[in-house]
Amino acid sequence: MNSSNSPINIDPAVPDGISSNPRAIADALRNEISDGTWPAGTVRSIGELTRRFTTSRHYINTAVRLLRNSGTVDTRNGGGGGITPHGTVPPRWDGPSRNDILTTVRRRIGDGTYPVGELLPSLATLGTELGVARSTVFLSLLPLRDEGSLSVTGGRTLVNGLPTEADESDHTADEDRGIDTELKRGPACA
Known part of the structure; x- marks a missing residue:
């Protein structure tokens, strides 16, 4: 620190006095x-x-x-x-987006790769397979949890199946009646 108690800029390429601008x-x-x-x-x-x-x-x-x-x-x-x-x-940004991961898992539930009533592979396993961080998989799966396609049981994620049109209309009806669907959320994906 110099006499004015502001940090001294040690990078010669950075002009003095811009640290707060x-x-x-x-x-x-x-x-x-x-x-x-x-x-x-x-x-x-x-x-x-x-x-x-x-x-x-x-x-x-x-x-x-x-x-x-x-x-x-x-x-x-x-x-x-x-x-x-x-x-x-950059090459490290070439991996799948959250939406790509969501679409992949939704497709796999739909085609039976991840059967209803069975456990979803762990977030770590999915992350390794897809080349992304576990946290990216977690965030990608939140919409599936919110719609009821996934739930957490004993710390593992259970496949409940994709919603039918009737399920989706029930969800819309809840929102129309003013029921806060955010409060109906269960615990986070494991």
Whole structure:
């Protein structure tokens, strides 16, 4: 710390005095993308940028939001996520999306690969098979739990089957009567 109690910037590429100015941080990152210092397809994390600019996550998140809203960068949340120059897809982002995972599991329930009344493979097993983190599988399966296709029994996820049109109309009827379907949720997928 210097005499004014502000952090001393040790990265010579970062101009002094911008650590609390998200617009200046965004401008510095935009310049790095323009001049090739930040190459296409290279992923940077919020933590990395926080350390580099000796600032808080709040200021970095604000700067990244400015860049994302202007179409300068793309972001992806979660493990393996981060920030990359717009229009470039890093190899580690090529895995299936949550929607892809949801569609795959829904199809497997429908075609009997995951039989009704049987346990779903563990989140770790599905994550390894699909090449994603266990937490990504968990989040991907929440809509199936919410619609009743999956439930948790003894810490494992049970396949209940896909809803019929009658089941879906009952769910809509609950919402029409003002019943909070969020309160009807069971425990999270295991």
